[in-house]
Amino acid sequence: MRLKNNQYKKRYKINSEILAKVVRLVGKNLPPKIYPLEQALKKAKDLKLDLVEINPKVTPIVCKAMNYSKFLYNLKKKKKKEKKHLIFTKEMRLTSQTSRHDLYFKIEKAKQILKSNKKVKFSIFFKGRSIRYKYLGKQMLLKCIKRLSQITKVEIPPRMEEKKMFIVLIPNFKK
The missing domain is CATH 3.30.110.10 (Translation initiation factor 3 (IF-3), C-terminal domain)
Structure with missing residues (x-):
């Protein structure tokens, strides 16, 4: 099970792994706005959330303030649900x-x-x-x-x- 979490971590960069200087920060209680990386990290930390890189292909990259472990849990749950609906x-x-x-x-x-x-x-x-x-x-x-x-x-x-x-x-x- 540990390896699967690592697979997801490779797909999404979190907190200090993000290398961009400027990010577009989105979140549940945040209006979408462009911030310098340090300020976005500080905002996420104040909300006791992680900063997760959602879309690295656009400029500036899109990051979301969210609970990362809960996000991974929901991804796993979604995959299990998809497997149940398969007809063998x-x-x-x-x-x-x-x-x-x-x-x-x-x-x-x-x-x-x-x-x-x-x-x-x-x-x-x-x-x-x-x-x-x-x-x-x-x-x-x-x-x-x-x-x-x-x-x-x-x-x-x-x-x-x-x-x-x-x-x-x-x-x-x-x-």
Whole structure:
């Protein structure tokens, strides 16, 4: 956990790390105004806050008087929240030679995964000379789409990348 804080510190300069001579100071109880660095540091210190460099690309650079540790905490919290909303993808691997029974078995397994609100990716990897039979792989993927059409939407239609053909299906449930 300590390393993550250091990553954020590298991104934002605080207090004595700021090298500019003049800064635009903003904050909750402060009107935006241009100050010499020493005066801005003094104002932040009087408010018992840190001076954080927000935008170093403009002239004069923008600094904000804020509680830096609370700012880092909110950044971490925001990242965790973003991770929660991700929908995970499960991959079902096939070959152009997969038998009908095995295909239907994988389709049934995909139904269960889709019902748990996850994406499903069907992929066919072509080994050696089997690359000649791309049309068989495409037919198999289209069969998967057809069998699952009532409960899914196609996010990515059959697509070829190097020696791999795949589709991505997403759940189509009304909550």
